[in-house]
Amino acid sequence: MSPTPSSTALVDELADRIREMILSGEVPVGRPLRQADLAEQFGISRTPVREALRQLHSTGLIELHPHRGAIVRVPVPWEVRETYEVRAELEALAARRAATRLSSETISRMREANDALYALTMSMADAPDSAGAAPSGGVANEYALHPAIHEAAENARLTRMLHDINLSYPRNVPAVLLVENVRHREENHHDHVDIIDALAEGDGDRAATLMRAHVLKTGDQVARWYERHSDTTVRG
């Protein structure tokens, strides 16, 4: 969330910390975020906390009610669909641009990361204990393919907007989808393979089309997940 030049470290880092608490599910959805509590928790005053919360509000992660405080925003399913529809177009653009810019080494690394992700989700499914609380660090690799494409697209604005979208909703939802559902896991891997193939051939149009369909499909799955778990905490 730092467009070009880094602003002050403290409030941005603070916003990152709070955002991480929300995205990881450490702070349940709907829980009010008390400025005084956060200030005490981080050993600072309320002023930076206020600014950090406002920053999170601008990205749509929390709601700010006039004199009542801030609460973690609970995304309704149709919002998820809207977001993924936009994300699909942006990811498609990124894929189209990346197709003519990716080096063969990078593509090889993308294949490896994709296979590694597949193996990881399989192993996590085998251990049903950890299936629910997917460690965000490990499954953050799920996005390893996408960031590689974003970077290769060489469009800072595009990268930033996709980054912002990724920080809009708790990120453990797509992760649990991969772990808990065999079909999703297979389809995700297969989609990625197809996309990488198109990128390897330098076929931007096909990569874009595949990517758009892939993201829309994922969005549909995430939205369905939210529909199933509606009015429920999103702790995984």
Add this chain to the structure above:
Amino acid sequence: MSPTPSSTALVDELADRIREMILSGEVPVGRPLRQADLAEQFGISRTPVREALRQLHSTGLIELHPHRGAIVRVPVPWEVRETYEVRAELEALAARRAATRLSSETISRMREANDALYALTMSMADAPDSAGAAPSGGVANEYALHPAIHEAAENARLTRMLHDINLSYPRNVPAVLLVENVRHREENHHDHVDIIDALAEGDGDRAATLMRAHVLKTGDQVARWYERHSDTTVRG
């Protein structure tokens, strides 16, 4: 810039005011924005000013240097191209969605607004005095077609992202392009007519393709304008 629930009125309104000062060119590019000055100017304390500036920073309109203050960000031409490339995809998506949702009355009103804009730019070109300092209020109608499509697209996230993009750069640049250049004026009007025709026929794919090309062309013109006026103030 208010995602869903309105936060406090003051800072948001303040951010709008400052943003308007920047977008309208009232504050020259590169001029530092002093918190104390703004606070005194609006008769308030520095605290809300800080938060408003941070809000503007998150949209990329200003730069925040750690202990040195905020300055209006000068967009470099390649940034403009990047932004318009993203905007083209989003506008294309909006057009595709709008094609199946627009009522015939709305389309009629869009035609009228488009013709009115054409007449307005012609009259402004006839009066060379006001050509340079195009009143933003009048030429804000240039966007009348686009917001109508955004609204008809019925995707809040998409609308918000397009809105944010529109607030990223001084808006008088596309305006002067329309006023000062006959070919741009003609092409713009013609593009709009074609897009409206496609929308009237409910042809989403064609509307999207036309819109994408239209936005990319406009972006190219704007980027060229910036290239010509590089290291110059953007006052028109």
Add this chain to the structure above:
DNA sequence: AATGAGGAGATTGTATCCACCCTGCTAGGG
């Protein structure tokens, strides 16, 4: 004359303080 150290002024970043707003409880009246 050029360069670097040092200090004064200005400006931002953070902390603290006060006033207003909102909410929930309680008491009084219908």
Add this chain to the structure above:
DNA sequence: CCCTAGCAGGGTGGATACAATCTCCTCATT
């Protein structure tokens, strides 16, 4: 018994005060 007005408490929004940092000017030294 129910409904409404009033009051107390918690919490945020804004103002003010203080500390830290940066810039620029000045002056001494090479």
